Amino acid sequence: MLRLSRVSLNIPAPARSFSSTxxxxxxxxxxxxxxxxxxxxxxxxxxxxxxxxxxxxxxxxxxxxxxxxxxxxxxxxxxxxxxxxxxxxxxxxxxxxxxxxxSPGEKTAVETVVYEGVTVGNVSLVVEALTDNKNRTFSAVRAAFTKYGGNLPSPTGFLFERKGFIVIEKGDKTYDDVFEEVVDLGAEDLEEIVNDEGVELLEISTGFNDTGSIANQLKELQYNIKEVGTSYVPNEDALIEIRDPDVMERYNKFIATLDEIDDVTDYYTTLKEVE
Missing domain, CATH: 1.10.10.200 (Integrase, N-terminal zinc-binding domain)
Structure with missing residues (x-):
């Protein structure tokens, strides 16, 4: 789920001095x-x-x-x-x-596109974009991969599984109560999570094609829905660790470049976080 970064202002106080300057x-x-x-x-x-x-x-x-x-x-x-x-x-x-x-009365055709590629550290990615010009978007995404020695296109989709997720407030119900209800609706799993603001929420995992219908049923059951979406979940045996600090720095620079592309809406990787 989307998590908002919190930044505190840490402004140093002026140093004391015996002169005016x-x-x-x-x-x-x-x-x-x-x-x-x-x-x-x-x-x-x-x-x-x-x-x-x-x-x-x-x-x-x-x-x-x-x-x-x-x-x-x-x-x-x-x-x-x-x-x-x-x-x-x-x-x-x-x-x-x-x-x-x-402009009133005019329509601009936009479409969702998906790119598959491999980047720094041999990490595989699936990149999603929303665009009104596929050539422009493909060129921008490919340039990001090429700049850091990656390959696009390169088949990587088989390393992921498409899933859906729904984040809800638990309200006054117990975890077990919610679990029974969502499983009856066709959900695959239920996990307790805490967002960056410290609020306890529940994340429901669904099959990719079931997400919308389950979300609508939850709405009818008066659940407060915080987020609905789909994702590409990497297979466990496809995860890759990057332990070299220099390689990790290049990977982060690649991700920052990808983030700067306006048409890119999301991306999913096989990078495994090193604890």
Missing amino acids: PIIQAGHSKWANIKHDKARNDAIKNKVANKMAKAIAVAAKLGGPDPTKNVRLAAAMEAASKANVVKKVIENAVRRGAGISN
Whole structure:
């Protein structure tokens, strides 16, 4: 699930001095640090807003632009609102996903595309994108792979299994009560999770084709749905560790480059985290 990074401002106090000049310099340094921290926080907020906008656009593309009829879209829009993503960004994301142009009466055809490739450390990826120009998007994604010595396209989909997930609030029910209900609806598993804000939630694992119907049934049962989505889960025997710090640094730079591509909505890897 999407987790929001929290950043605290840690602004050093001006150093004491017996002369007037250092005091002025310290004050200047303080405001410089404030500006630096604000820029950093703004960048993080923009990154979160951009990621949420992509989730909204994908939901609108897959289930339509009406949140009353699209549980996945409703959950994505609610999450964005709570993260203080501005209304216009949310509305534009819905319009983009639905293929609605900003010009009245016009439509822009968008489609979801999937790329498979191998990157730094022989890590395999599946990359999802939402685009109105497949040639542009493919060129941008391939350039990211090529820059870091990877290969695209390269078949990797067989290393993953498509799954769905639904995140809900438990409410006043016990884990066992919820487990029995969701299994009866066709869910595969139920896991207790805690988000970055310390809120206890439940994540339901579903078959890829069952996610939407189970989410709709949960809505009818008055569950508060926080997130709905699908993912590519790597097979256990496909996981790869990167222990070399230099290789890991290059891998992180590749991921950062991939993140900068506007059309890319998500990606899944076979990287195994080293504890």
